[in-house]
Amino acid sequence: MESGKKGGSMESEKKMLESNSILETIPRDLVLEILVPLASSSLSDICNTKRSCKTLNELGNNSYVLRYVSLEGVEVVQWEPSPELLSFLPRCEESGNPEALYRRGMVEYFCNNKHEDALKFLERATNLGHEEAAYVLGIILLCNKDESKEWGIELLNKVEKRKRSRNIGLSELRNKCKAIVRKIWLNNVVCPEEPLCSTLACKNNKRKRGQGWDLSDEDEQVMFDCKACKWDHERTLFHNMLCGSA
Template sequence: MADIKTCYRQGVPMIKSIPHEVLTEILGKVASSSLVDHLNVNQTCKFFHEAAQDDFILRHASLDELPVIQWTSKAEVAPFLKRCEHAQNPEVLYRQGMVEFFYNNQIDLGRELLQRSSNSGHTVATYVLGIIFLDSGDHQSILRGRELLNRILTKRSNNKTSRGEDVEECRKKSRRVIRQLWVNNSLNPSQSQACNSSRCTTGQKNVNGWSSNYEDMSDCEICRCNREFSHFTKMVLGVN
């Protein structure tokens, strides 16, 4: 770090004496907590504007204050979202994947964007991608979908009190996005895989709605996926 007194004598602003990695971490925390604050920082001065273009910062930028589809927006929002996509921001990739798949009916592009988001660790993208693969009709894709979906349904995060919190978060966030779209590409709610497990007790349980008793869910992964798929697709159709 440059000596503050030296910077002062040389007429260098003290803010420029902050190491790049420290400034990046600070601006990254700003971007991850508030998009408005991030955009305001961009407009503060040339130094902050240039620093805020770092891929690390854009990768962690929050989109909570933006609608899924930008019907009307400020001039700086569209370029910002494009830079976030280039920086592999998981939330941007997830939202764009949902828009392309369900709204624009661009199935391959939608799946590609959701896959990129999932690869970056976006849990909801993994959940939705699993659902989509189950609807493919292709055996290998169905197996892949079952693997992805069960990864979420049986997951227990370290910071969650139960595995159900992850599932509820995926349902809530995917529903929130779907509710902002005019759905032009839905899934087939009757698509299901046959269960051949003699130990499966799903048939003895109430399956009229999304299960909230995760600790008592059937050990049969096929039936878990069938139930989740059925109710997700009904949600997309506006039935749930």
Template sequence: MTTNFTSDIVTSLPEHMLSEILKHAASNSIADFINVMLCCKAFDRASNYENVSMEKVSLVPWHRCEKGFQKRCKAANNAEALYRKGMINCFSRRKSESGLRYLKKATEKGHVEAVYTYGIILICLDGELRKQGLRVLLSLHLPKPNQGNSRMIASCRSKTEKFLRCMWVHVALTGPKGICCNCDCDIEEKPNHSTPSECQAWDASNDVSHCCDYCFWDREANLFCSLLRKYLIN
């Protein structure tokens, strides 16, 4: 009687509300998500892998349950799943073209860390791709360089390092060649003349008060490349 009554309540709820319940269930644990989804057909129909949280899934999943869940999320164009696939393909599996496609898809869905990584990779490729990369990074609408590093950049750096620690890094990037500009950025900080040392703190907040957008992101790209070399497996 109780089971039927509960089932009637569930089936009476609109699908968007059931989908929201599933989304929060996944943010607690993958097991909770699967159990809720299996408890009745209404939840199964409302399952939305595109927007479900992947917070409790390892960045590089090892368990079958997590692998299956992440695969379904990727198939549904879940932005976080696309970002993770792009990172692994670019820096671990040596599938740069495929990795860039996944990062681009995640970027188009507004995934902040994907925008950050995709933009920096393009900047490192120089030429027209460098200009495209800068446009991608400017879409983050970060504070101007004279306002210092924002929390968003700190968050992107933190997640990048956490991700790289979890996987086998087999691919490094060459930092961008600096361009000659008229900003008052300290010449020692320009990638054209100096590359940040390996021991330079990833979260360092050196003075960038007079950097233009190009110099600011060149410097950030060089920090990103230094981090890659730190975890690179020869």
């Protein structure tokens, strides 16, 4: 019986060595290009691939692969993290994985109250094209009392333009944020203070003062002549979403 196990082990080692030797003949850059779409579609698939041989394990941990690896199925907050995840997630952040950076920013801002760190993570994710990160960062900046509001409006205008080109509304982003928020211990919410639009004659302001503006209405067909009023409305919807998840 023991000899059978030994024979099986030797056969397995032999196959692994053969796999390594074959891979050594293929340019590493080409192998990385093969691993990236695999990693971006399934974390479990790339993990299984890494276990197949030493070379693939090494390349699977390459920063280029980690930048695109999917985090689907990985909890936003690791209440009882394994040693593997404790090292895996920070390496994803260091490699510039947009989803990892976005999640870290959400946790730092809404759970840990580390606003400065959170904004850095969200900005990095935004610069890498993460739409939810850009949306959340824009909303947070709109609630600040300094000139960063202008940056927030710029971010939200760009996000809205991209979504509109695909006939998708901002409610999709809000719902994705809600899914993240529900998985963390919420200790902080954004609080809209003075309105962005202070023009008393603005007809949208009349709606805000109780003449027809339903803040529970997330209908993307609501039209705003005034962009400032539109973002007043959006940040209030975001605030209400957070309070409903607390």
